[in-house]
Amino acid sequence: MGTFIVRRILVAMSVALTISIVSFMLLHLSGDLATSIAGPEATAEQVEQIRVDYGLDRPIVNQYLDWLSGALTFDFGRSYYYQSTVIDLIVDRMPITLTLGGLALALAVGISIPLGVLAALKRDTWIDRLALLFAVVGQAMPSFWFGLTLIVVFAVTLQWLPAAGSDGWQHFVLPAIALGYYATPAMMRLTRTGMLEVLESDYIRTARAKGLRTGSVIFKHALRNAIIPVVALAAVELGFMLGGSVVIESVFSLNGLGQLAWDAISRNDYPVVQAVVLIIALFYIVLTLLADVANAALDPRIRTR
Amino acid sequence: MSRLEVNNLLEVKNLRVDLPVEAGTLHAVRGIDFHVERGEMLCLVGESGCGKSMTSLALMGLLPRKSRLSADHLQFDGIDLTTLSERRRSDLRGARMAMIFQEPMTALNPAYTLGNQLCEGLIRHRGVSRQEARERAIYLLERVGISAAKDRLNQYPHQLSGGLRQRVMIAMALMCEPDLIIADEPTTALDVTIQAQILRLLRELQQEFGTAVIFITHDLGVVARIADRVAVMYAGEVIESAPTPALYANPAHPYTRGLLSCIPAPGKTPPGSRLQAIPGVVPSLVGHVEGCAFRNRCPQAQPTCEQTPPLMSLPGDHRARCHYADRPVPVPLQPEMSS
Numbered sequence: 001m002g003t004f005i006v007r008r009i010l011v012a013m014s015v016a017l018t019i020s021i022v023s024f025m026l027l028h029l030s031g032d033l034a035t036s037i038a039g040p041e042a043t044a045e046q047v048e049q050i051r052v053d054y055g056l057d058r059p060i061v062n063q064y065l066d067w068l069s070g071a072l073t074f075d076f077g078r079s080y081y082y083q084s085t086v087i088d089l090i091v092d093r094m095p096i097t098l099t100l101g102g103l104a105l106a107l108a109v110g111i112s113i114p115l116g117v118l119a120a121l122k123r124d125t126w127i128d129r130l131a132l133l134f135a136v137v138g139q140a141m142p143s144f145w146f147g148l149t150l151i152v153v154f155a156v157t158l159q160w161l162p163a164a165g166s167d168g169w170q171h172f173v174l175p176a177i178a179l180g181y182y183a184t185p186a187m188m189r190l191t192r193t194g195m196l197e198v199l200e201s202d203y204i205r206t207a208r209a210k211g212l213r214t215g216s217v218i219f220k221h222a223l224r225n226a227i228i229p230v231v232a233l234a235a236v237e238l239g240f241m242l243g244g245s246v247v248i249e250s251v252f253s254l255n256g257l258g259q260l261a262w263d264a265i266s267r268n269d270y271p272v273v274q275a276v277v278l279i280i281a282l283f284y285i286v287l288t289l290l291a292d293v294a295n296a297a298l299d300p301r302i303r304t305r
Numbered sequence: 306m307s308r309l310e311v312n313n314l315l316e317v318k319n320l321r322v323d324l325p326v327e328a329g330t331l332h333a334v335r336g337i338d339f340h341v342e343r344g345e346m347l348c349l350v351g352e353s354g355c356g357k358s359m360t361s362l363a364l365m366g367l368l369p370r371k372s373r374l375s376a377d378h379l380q381f382d383g384i385d386l387t388t389l390s391e392r393r394r395s396d397l398r399g400a401r402m403a404m405i406f407q408e409p410m411t412a413l414n415p416a417y418t419l420g421n422q423l424c425e426g427l428i429r430h431r432g433v434s435r436q437e438a439r440e441r442a443i444y445l446l447e448r449v450g451i452s453a454a455k456d457r458l459n460q461y462p463h464q465l466s467g468g469l470r471q472r473v474m475i476a477m478a479l480m481c482e483p484d485l486i487i488a489d490e491p492t493t494a495l496d497v498t499i500q501a502q503i504l505r506l507l508r509e510l511q512q513e514f515g516t517a518v519i520f521i522t523h524d525l526g527v528v529a530r531i532a533d534r535v536a537v538m539y540a541g542e543v544i545e546s547a548p549t550p551a552l553y554a555n556p557a558h559p560y561t562r563g564l565l566s567c568i569p570a571p572g573k574t575p576p577g578s579r580l581q582a583i584p585g586v587v588p589s590l591v592g593h594v595e596g597c598a599f600r601n602r603c604p605q606a607q608p609t610c611e612q613t614p615p616l617m618s619l620p621g622d623h624r625a626r627c628h629y630a631d632r633p634v635p636v637p638l639q640p641e642m643s644s
Binding site for chain 1: 367395398399400408411413422425429463
């Protein structure tokens with residue numbers, strides 16, 4: 001298990017390095033940064049001045065190495081737009097995104113796995129149909145629309161919860177529901193399919209032949225095997241919620257990382273864009289790593305592979 | 306019911322298993338009778354699809370969800386299995402009746418250690434401590450011929466070969482000292498050399514522990530010879546049952562005779578000669594089967610065989626479901642040679 005984890009960490013680090021190179025290059029290939037920072041009315045001299053000031057006149061490899069050596073010490077430079085360092089902006093926004101993503105995932109896991117197990121056990125009954133309907137609705141409904149509906153019902157009409165802001169836990173309830181429901185259907189379906197498959201397997205028949213109690217057969221023998229793909233999916237879903245929840249963050253006016261990235265892109269605030277892309281990539285990498293480790297803990301065959 | 310029957314460990318009368326399929330109802334088991342005495346080994350022989358596996362699952366209460374079971378009589382040690390609640394049934398499973406499956410590669414849960422899977426049944430049924438259960442597991446693993454048994458407890462199924470896994474399955478079945486073990490083709494998936502070892506082991510353990518065994522197989526050659534009695538199944542019915550020597554000496558049903566003639570015998574079958582086969586295929590068991598199910602493949606079929614044959618009793622606890630089990634087949638109608 002130890003060597004397995006070390007090997008996975010080395011792979012994860014090389015992936016992170018690759019992502020930083022690719023994203024750096026893409027940003028610099030997307031056009032002349034100096035021109036877009038200077039704006040349409042700038043003169044050629046002003047553009048040249050910006051190019052020199054921001055160090056954009058140097059070879060791209062040098063620019064990347066400078067940026068990388070800074071990034072290794074969490075120094076991503078200063079924002080072009082805000083009067084602060086990039087790392088301060090990220091540290092400021094991160095808790096909001098983490099809270100939202102964590103709550104949404106907890107909600108999604110807490111609903112999708114029990115519901116998936118129940119649907120599989122009650123296959124082809126009205127309970128199964130109802131669970132599938134719940135999943136189809138979740139998949140078909142755009143999350144911004146569901147978010148707005150939640151605001152209309154619970155914030156405007158019933159006035160139970162606030163519609164916008166991020167001051168207390170109450171502010172996270174509605175966005176977490178909106179984001180969590182978005183992640184639920186895929187996980188629920190995967191749990192259901194996995195359970196149906198595992199319940200038909202020979203080793204479940206063996207467990208039943210031993211006279212084990214139904215609870216032990218379902219939760220000890222079946223769920224542990226059925227859940228393995230769900231763990232990997234949950235990691236990807238959480239990565240998405242941490243990085244891609246721009247829509248939900250803007251519907252509920254939460255100033256998280258997604259919002260920061262969106263603003264930075266529209267303002268040509270490249271140091272921020274670059275840093276947020278890397279941070280989000282790191283989220284994915286860490287989550288995938290955690291999912292791998294969790295799966296290895298669940299399935300001994302992965303460990304020895 | 307006579308006194309004698311009460312003493313039997315397992316008593317099966319008119320057991321039926323129906324499965325709904327797209328084309329209608331599949332009558333997988335069509336009213337079979339048999340019994341198992343305490344400590345004896347009964348061999349249930351038949352080709353694929355004859356209902357032998359369904360019979361074993363019916364006995365264990367592990368039939369597929371949609372199947373329907375009915376029986377005039379299905380008693381295990383005096384307990385009526387047909388009316389038993391699922392909860393009481395699970396108290397019997399693993400404790401008093403255990404099962405060994407055909408596929409050792411998939412019958413063990415890949416996520417748990419062998420120790421965990423060996424012990425859980427004993428802990429569930431007897432309420433012993435984990436330590437006591439592990440000691441019994443080590444004892445039985447050694448007994449089924451697994452070396453370094455103590456270390457094996459911490460291994461996972463994928464670290465073992467098929468033969469070893471089947472030994473583990475046998476040890477697992479013995480954990481609670483059951484009265485009956487149902488072994489459903491336990492050697493079919495194994496190499497021939499391993500097959501013989503496993504077979505010998507099962508027979509030894511059965512005699513040592515006095516466990517009754519229902520051994521299910523399609524192999525009338527070697528396998529059935531280790532049993533005390535043999536019941537031959539065809540198309541969802543038991544068509545012949547007899548003590549093993551009687552069955553081999555005097556097979557009464559044409560199907561049994563056909564099966565026996567399919568086995569090449571060293572010294573008797575000339576090298577290079579064609580192997581025998583029973584022509585034709587097993588009839589579909591979807592819908593109602595009229596008359597003798599074997600008549601289309603039977604070399605001695607007569608017009609009488611359109612009627613369902615009764616189970617004929619022959620001397621020496623020998624029964625066969627054939628109109629001609631106890632009398633010679635009438636001379637076949639030969640075309641007139643001269644007229």
